[in-house]
Amino acid sequence: MKLSKSEVEHVAWLARLELTEDEKDSLTAHLNRIMENFEALQRLDTENVEPTSHSMPVQNVFREDVAGTCLSVEAAVSNGPDSRDGYFIVPQVVEM
Amino acid sequence: MLVSREISAREITSSVLERINAVEGEVHSYVTIIADQALTAATEVDEAISFGEKIGPLTGIPIAIKDNMCTECVLTTCSSKMLNNYIPPYDATVVERLHAHKAIIVGKTNMDEFAMGSSTENSAFFPTSNPWNLKCVPGGSSGGSAASVAADETILALGSDTGGSIRQPASFCGVVGMKPTYGRVSRYGLIAFASSLDQIGPLTKDVRDAAILLQAISGKDPLDSTSIDTPVPDFAGNLRNDVKGLKIGVPREFFAQGVAPEVSKAVWDALELLESLGAEYKEISMPIMEYTLPTYYIIAPSEASSNLARYDGVRYGHRSRHKTDVISMLSKSRDEGFGPEVKQRIMIGTYALSAGYYDAYYLKAQKVRTLVRQAYDQAFAEFDVLISPTSPTTAFAIGENTDDPMQMKLADVCTIPVNLAGIPAMSQTCGYHNGMPIGLHIMGKAFDEETVLRVGYTFEQNTDFHTKKPDIGRGVME
Numbered sequence: 001m002k003l004s005k006s007e008v009e010h011v012a013w014l015a016r017l018e019l020t021e022d023e024k025d026s027l028t029a030h031l032n033r034i035m036e037n038f039e040a041l042q043r044l045d046t047e048n049v050e051p052t053s054h055s056m057p058v059q060n061v062f063r064e065d066v067a068g069t070c071l072s073v074e075a076a077v078s079n080g081p082d083s084r085d086g087y088f089i090v091p092q093v094v095e096m
Numbered sequence: 097m098l099v100s101r102e103i104s105a106r107e108i109t110s111s112v113l114e115r116i117n118a119v120e121g122e123v124h125s126y127v128t129i130i131a132d133q134a135l136t137a138a139t140e141v142d143e144a145i146s147f148g149e150k151i152g153p154l155t156g157i158p159i160a161i162k163d164n165m166c167t168e169c170v171l172t173t174c175s176s177k178m179l180n181n182y183i184p185p186y187d188a189t190v191v192e193r194l195h196a197h198k199a200i201i202v203g204k205t206n207m208d209e210f211a212m213g214s215s216t217e218n219s220a221f222f223p224t225s226n227p228w229n230l231k232c233v234p235g236g237s238s239g240g241s242a243a244s245v246a247a248d249e250t251i252l253a254l255g256s257d258t259g260g261s262i263r264q265p266a267s268f269c270g271v272v273g274m275k276p277t278y279g280r281v282s283r284y285g286l287i288a289f290a291s292s293l294d295q296i297g298p299l300t301k302d303v304r305d306a307a308i309l310l311q312a313i314s315g316k317d318p319l320d321s322t323s324i325d326t327p328v329p330d331f332a333g334n335l336r337n338d339v340k341g342l343k344i345g346v347p348r349e350f351f352a353q354g355v356a357p358e359v360s361k362a363v364w365d366a367l368e369l370l371e372s373l374g375a376e377y378k379e380i381s382m383p384i385m386e387y388t389l390p391t392y393y394i395i396a397p398s399e400a401s402s403n404l405a406r407y408d409g410v411r412y413g414h415r416s417r418h419k420t421d422v423i424s425m426l427s428k429s430r431d432e433g434f435g436p437e438v439k440q441r442i443m444i445g446t447y448a449l450s451a452g453y454y455d456a457y458y459l460k461a462q463k464v465r466t467l468v469r470q471a472y473d474q475a476f477a478e479f480d481v482l483i484s485p486t487s488p489t490t491a492f493a494i495g496e497n498t499d500d501p502m503q504m505k506l507a508d509v510c511t512i513p514v515n516l517a518g519i520p521a522m523s524q525t526c527g528y529h530n531g532m533p534i535g536l537h538i539m540g541k542a543f544d545e546e547t548v549l550r551v552g553y554t555f556e557q558n559t560d561f562h563t564k565k566p567d568i569g570r571g572v573m574e
Contacts, residue, residue: 008443015401015446016408017439018427030440031447037390041460044387044467051462052469054292054322055518056279056542061321075185081415088410091422 003031105145105156108251109138109200112158116202116249119568124224125244127163128171129203134158137200144198153308153332154197160250162241163204164211165296166285167191170201174287175219176209178413178433188285189320190254190296190313197312202250205240209435210404211258211289213237214507215497216265218437223494226268227566228532232491235265235507241299242269246566252309253299258289259392260486260511262297263523267486267535270525270564272306272552273299277543278518279324281310282317290399291322293392293515302562303524303552307331310545329546336550337557340374343479344551349385350484350510350537359485362527362534366555367483373554377483384471387464388513389505394448394461395516401445407433465516472517476541481551484510486523486535510537520545524552525561533561 008028012019019027077083082090113131120126141156161167164174166184168191173179187195194201208218216224216239224239226232227247234243238255242265245253255262257275266273274297281296288294298309311332316325346367351360367377409415409429416428434442448457475482487507497504514521519542526536536555540548556562 003447007447011443011447011450014450015442016405016423016427016430017434017442018424018431019439020431023431023436023439026436027440027443031443034393034440034444038394038457041387041390041394041464042456044464046460046463046467049463049466051459052465053462055465055469055516056277056322056324058279058322058324063318071185077411078185079182079412081409081413090410091419091425093422 003028003035105138105141105200106135108156109134109158109202112202112250115247119247120249122225122230122568123227123243123247123249124222125160125205125240125247125249126203127173127175127206127221127240130170130201134200134202141198141200152197154194154199154312157199158202158251159194159199160203160205160241160244160253161191161201162207162238162253162255164207164256164287165191165254166287167201167204170204172204172287174210175207175221176433176435176438177220178407180220180414182412184285186285189282189317191285193313199252205238205244205253207240208237208437210287210400210438211237211256211261212400212437212441214260214264214504215492216240217494218435220435225494226491227568228270229491230568231493232532233268233494235268235487235491237261238273238299239265242266242271242273245269245271245299245301247568248565251301252305254296254309254313255299256286256294256296257515258293258396259515260508262299263511263521263535263537264487264507266299266523267533267537268491270533270566271299271301272303272522272524272562273297274306274310274522274545274548275514275520276310276314276545277520279322280314280520280543280545282315282320282323284317284319288403290396291403292399293396303549303556304332304335306522307335307549326543331545331549334546334550335553337554339370339551339554342370342375342481342551344370344375344377345380345475345479345482346377347382347385347475347482347484348379349382354506354509355485355488356490358527358529359487359489359534362529363483363485363536366526366536369558370551370555373558380475382471382475384464384467385513388468388516389509391461391464391468392508392512392516393444393505394457395465397441397445398448398458399445401442401449404438404442409433468513468516469518472519480547482539484537484539486510486537490529490532490534514539518542520548522548522552524556526555526559527561528564
């Protein structure tokens, strides 16, 4: 299953990565090299095998619905590249 | 020595800081060194001791922390441009526990960017050198932590392991490195790479130190819902020099093509030594091991693509100066902030999870993961531990493996299956070749770190590989 450059561009868009042309070329080659190895998995019979998403059998780890302490607003926005009055400032999102 | 006042905590910390001054210019283990804070903390420990406060096993002991664990008010970068100005407003749970034990944090160590790599060459800042040969890599992604312990730039260190990132650098740097059972140690405050695989663990000079440090950081954490509610054994107290009757399985797939003859020989010599001490070993076959590399290289990047989606230049980290609209701000920030290996893995993961490919890749890999777990369950029905080399070779040269994307990843072939199954495993030195350390890899049943530690401790008590020290770049110091 060989990836074309346009498929790579689509994946980059999904991943919100604005790649340069050089990056697109080298990534296309690299990804195809890595993906050659994935074909091996198709040889395995996994018809009746349940998928594992979590290696330890733990489910529904809940706590009491009681408010606890949390970060202050100042601390939470302290690393913002552009933050003011407890808000993060970004370019306009919704087009008018 | 602290108890008898032969030495003060301040003196211990000062000696470590002096050593850092002497060799850091050659080794480059650290991204950030917090000398003043460390000395202040050590002075406070001395005062507490003088007021009669009890001294625990970690009191006043300098420790280095891999730079992907949040340390409040101390720069935490994941060795990435994306977080080169990130100052966490909170401590990771493991860091809080170290503070409670009065350990002295001396600095944050270098790593492969976002823990993606096996050599620390993917650090966005600089590569770390192997103290045994400065032209060689220390391994990765916890290369800075392993190198700092090997070079005596710290007494203890913490690393993280997703596919071997504690054990492989431990093997390359001649130190002890353990990945606990998944869920043994809290991941709260560990900057996530692959959430179902990541675990924090100790890097130390010997097995006893690893047991002590593991005990201090282990235990259920309400802030990490994947941490398991099971009692923490007295790992250090239960260590003993005894392997009589121990049954060791040796999967032949880990000795296949690609494993250097000197590595193979050192591991078989170790098995014969353990046999002479009363253990039994038997070669077995685990054919599923041939499929673990592609399985890991689908699952880990897929989880990473999701975990790294948070780096968007909005709330923290790098934000691009070129911004016309919000989508281009996100996309340019990410392209500028991430290095090539990270972008590669995000792309693989995004592709494997995308509509139309999810079943063929990610779901398939998760099913193979079940088969890996079942293979280990079957092996552990008969054996107490499994043993293999940690890495197929000793440390390679800086720059040697950076062209072919698959070559570097083959270094992880012995360590990766352990993360897929969630079981504990430890690496320790079992020999040297051309002055470079060789790692012995001991795998155990889930939550049976005690047996793994006991095997390692017994091996150490009957050999002297762990006593050798590097003469920073000038070979073995006798």
